[in-house]
Amino acid sequence: MTYRDAMNGRVRREDRRGEIVRAALEVIAERGYRGASMAAVAERVGLTQQGLLHHFPTKEALLVAVLEERDQWDAVPDTPWRVDLLAALVEYNATRPGIVQTFSALLGESVTEGHPARGYFTERYTRVRQTMTAALRAAYGDRLPGGLTPERAAPLMVAVMDGLQYQWLLDPEAVDMPAAFRDLLRLLGEDVTATG
Numbered sequence: 001m002t003y004r005d006a007m008n009g010r011v012r013r014e015d016r017r018g019e020i021v022r023a024a025l026e027v028i029a030e031r032g033y034r035g036a037s038m039a040a041v042a043e044r045v046g047l048t049q050q051g052l053l054h055h056f057p058t059k060e061a062l063l064v065a066v067l068e069e070r071d072q073w074d075a076v077p078d079t080p081w082r083v084d085l086l087a088a089l090v091e092y093n094a095t096r097p098g099i100v101q102t103f104s105a106l107l108g109e110s111v112t113e114g115h116p117a118r119g120y121f122t123e124r125y126t127r128v129r130q131t132m133t134a135a136l137r138a139a140y141g142d143r144l145p146g147g148l149t150p151e152r153a154a155p156l157m158v159a160v161m162d163g164l165q166y167q168w169l170l171d172p173e174a175v176d177m178p179a180a181f182r183d184l185l186r187l188l189g190e191d192v193t194a195t196g
Contacts, residue, residue: 013055016045016055017055017056019045020045020047020062020065021065021066021069023041023044023045024036024041024062024063024065024066025066025069025070025098025099025102026044026098027044028063028066028102028105028106029098029099029101029102029105032105032106032109033063033105033106033109033115033116033117034109036059038052038053038062041062059116063106063116063117064116064120066102066106067106067117067120070099070102070103071124080131080134080135080138081131081132081135082135082138083138083139083140083185083188083190084139084185084190084192086135086157086161086181086185087178087181087182087185087192090161090164090177090178090181091178093165093177094168094177094178097169097172100165100168100169101169103165104162104165104166106121107121107162125158128158129154129155130154132150132157132158133150133151133154134150136150136153136154136157137150140188144188145188145189146188157184160181164177164180164181165177
């Protein structure tokens with residue numbers, strides 16, 4: 001086997017893994033993690049269940065890959081969050097309901113004991129609160145306009161972002177997620193306008 005053949009095989013495997021992860025996102029969005037089966041994901045990408053297990057030996061391994069992929073889409077490497085750009089993130093999320101639905105479904109399920117994503121979400125929220133605290137401190141110093149510290153305000157900001165996602169998913173005609181989040185920023189004294 002030549003180096004080129006090996007590289008082509010690796011690229012094909014990575015492409016196939018990407019297809020599987022995208023299919024798993026769709027199946028989880030439709031059925032939730034507990035209702036999603038490896039067989040359903042395999043069928044969606046035209047594999048046997050045994051073929052799927054070659055790429056992801058367990059349902060938990062596939063779930064981790066789905067969550068990591070979702071984080072890659074949202075990641076801005078080595079860039080701290082800025083309060084004035086949070087509205088743009090909320091607007092971006094409003095353009096991808098399937099991803100938001102999958103994330104929300106997994107988040108909701110993960111609060112149960114023994115769920116394979118519980119550790120992931122617990123660790124993720126620790127990071128998100130820390131990042132939000134840093135963003136609030138950079139924007140407002142040690143006190144926000146209402147008197148809260150960045151540490152006290154960070155969980156509230158995160159709760160609003162995630163809570164709006166649930167309300168928007170349930171009734172998108174009644175809840176304009178980006179506009180509602182811009183309203184929150186206005187309460188903090190931010191001058192925000194719609195970007196999209």
